[in-house]
Amino acid sequence: MSDFDALMEFQRTTEALSSVAERLGWDQETVMPRGAAEQRAEEMAAMEAILHERRTDERIGEWLDGAESEIEDEEDARMLELIGRDYRRQTRIPARLATELARQTSLAQGIWAEARANEDVGAFLPALSEILMLKREEAAAIADGGDAYDALLDDYEPGATAASIATIFDEMRPRLVQLRDDVLGADRQPVQLAGQFPSETQLRLARQCATAFGYDWSRGRMDLAVHPFSSGRWQDSRITTRVVTSDPFNCLYSTIHEVGHSNYELGIDSDYAFTALGRGVSLGVHESQSRIAENQIARSRAFTEWLFARMSDAFDGLNIDNADDFYASVNRVTPGYIRTESDEVQYNLHIMMRFDLERDLIAGRLLTADLEEAWNARFLKDFGVAVDKPSNGVLQDVHWAIGLFGYFPTYALGNVYAGCLNRAMHAAVPDLDAALQRGDATPAVEWLRENVHRHGALIPAVPLIEQASGAPVSADPLLDYLEDKFSAIYGL
Template sequence: MSDFDALMEFQRTTEALSSVAERLGWDQETVMPRGATEQRAEEMAAMEAVLHERRTDPRIGEWLDGAEAEIEDDEDARMLKLIARDFQRQTRIPARLATELARLTSLSQGIWAEARSNDDVAAFLPTLAEILMLKREEADALADGGDAYDALLDDYEPDATAETISGIFAAMRPRLVQLREDLLGAERQPAQLTGQFPAETQLRLARQCATAFGYDWTRGRMDLAVHPFSSGRWQDSRITTRVVTADPFNCLYSTIHEVGHSNYELGIDSDYAFTALGRGVSLGVHESQSRISENQIGRSRAFTEWLFHRMSDAFDAMNISDPQAFYASVNRVAPGYIRTESDEVQYNLHIMMRFDLERDLIAGKLDVTDLEEAWNTRFLKDFGVAVDKPSNGVLQDVHWAVGLFGYFPTYALGNVYAGCLNEAMREDLPDLDESLTEGDATPAVEWLRENIHRHGSLTPPVELIENACGAQISADPLLDYLEEKFGAIYAL
């Protein structure tokens, strides 16, 4: 067996075990008995120990050296580059640290969920302090003398830096803030959908929305979770959602968002399964798929017309009686605490706040004991609203509880990428709205599959987006889209 073939066979087993570990995480968040938390933490730690040992196996370095001479095409070269990158990063992390992080972040999910349910910050902060200590250690090991936060960010958005992201955010903020002020001060204000919407009916509609976006139910399923997520790849990518009886949009648009993620994983070239190419290339690109599905497609005038009729049939006497008012209600801009429920205009402002806070946490400029006060102070400054309870504030997101420091900015990058992709897609599919009004988003999904999904990790993130759009990445398409769309809704 050649060095290249030996490496690919070894990698295949590693990828399969990684998929098993991911399924354990899905199970914990959906159907695992609440009393099994400690057992699951040990199981996750054991799996991480095995995976870390494989990912740092010295033979990988030897195989990589020999395989360089055996490269036959660009796919081979890219696979070797990705494996080498992961090998170099993993060998800098002590096995003890990797195992302890897996154990602690598994335990912390339950602790966070309980604290969130009880609005008890104090019950969660000691665990968060432990996670932060371990993540700082990991960041220092990965940075090798460089910027610690950048080292964590590189796990989610390769080659991105905090400095670059800060520049993008600084350019976006003035236009976003001005647009928000104009909308909140506009004479025309959309009505808010009110009422009680039964959970089972919401879930039935959520399934219809997932089907409208081409979700493959033979390779997926939908469950409930405290914080919606998707999980899996290749032949098994699952989605979750949540239900608030007074707010059906929460359920429906969380579902569409997660379908965007799963469609990406299910749309990757099947030849890449169990290889380093067989996953989304970055979290920013991944978020572009969920955000364009949720917003530019799912909250479009055309798709909401179809959704209005489905909801009118499903629920008794909605307080909104025509498609135009429904479209405006779906896109209503209003002060709110929750990032995942935020409108398109304010969403990135939520991300910018979290980005600044977590950078300070990793750098040691902000202590965990001061985090809630820092959050509340910044939120009041940015949104003009005082946080009323921790579940609407510092406890609302699961990310820090599971150690995902460096993840948040990829949401905003995903919005920027989605703005560029939407502009290009609309040029290529001028009749897309005709399909959307019939509840058929598959032409858009097929365009994304051709230009993004099928490539997996073959092409680096920036290159992939620019190839799809035929232009350099810029925040302007997103900001132009927001100003045009919301200016029309609010009659600015």
């Protein structure tokens, strides 16, 4: 067997085991009994120990050296690049640290959920402090003398740096703040959807929305979770949502968001399954797929016309009596607390705040004991609203509980990428709005599958978006889209 073939066979098993570990995480957040938390932590730690051992196996280095002369095409070259990158990162992380991180993040997830339910920040801080200590150690090991936060960020958005992201954010912030101020000060304000909307009806509509976006139910399923997410790849990518009886948009748009993620995974070339190419190329690109589905497509005037009719029938009428007002209500801008429920205008401001806070946490400039106060002060400064309770503040997101430092900025990058793709998609699919009015988003999904999904990790993030959009990556398409859309809704 050649070195290349031996490496691919070894990688195939590693990818399969990684998928099993991911499935354990899905189970923990959806259907696992609450009393099984400690057992699951040990199971996750055991899986991570096995995976770390495989990812740092000395034979990988030998196979990589030998396989260089056996490359036949760009796919071979890219697989070796990705495996080599992961191997170099993993060999810098001690096995003890990888195992302990898996154990502690599994435990902290349950601690966070209970603390959030009880509005008790103090109950979560010891677990967060432990995770932060471990993540700093991991960052130092990976950075090898470089910037610790950049080392963590690189795991989610390869090639990006905190400095480059800060530059993008600094360019975006003035236009976003000005647009928000103009919108909130406008004379025309959309009506808020009001009432009580039964859970089962919401979930039935959520399934219809997922189907409208071409979600493959033979390779997926939908469950409930405290914090909606998607999980899995290749032939099994699952989505979750949540239900708030007073706010059906929460359920419907969370569902569409997660379908965007799953459609990406399910749309990757099947030849890439169980290889380093068989996944989304970066978290920013991944988020672009969920955000373009949720916002540019599902919050469009065309799609909301279809949704208005479906909701009016399902709930036997609404307090909004026409499709134009419904469209405005779906896109209503309010100074709310929750990132995942935020409107398009303010969403990136939520991300910018978290980006700054977690950089300070990793650098040691901010202690966990002072985190809630820092969060509340920054939120008041940025949004003009005082946080009323921890679940609306520092406890709202699960990310830090499961060690995802460096993850948050990819959400805003995803919005930037989505802006670029949206402009190109509408130019390439001129009859898209007509299909959306019929509740058919598949023309958009098919365009994304051809230009983004099928490539998996073959093309790096920025070149992929530039190839798909036919232009350099820039925040301008996103900001132009937001200004045009919300100026029309609010009569600016």
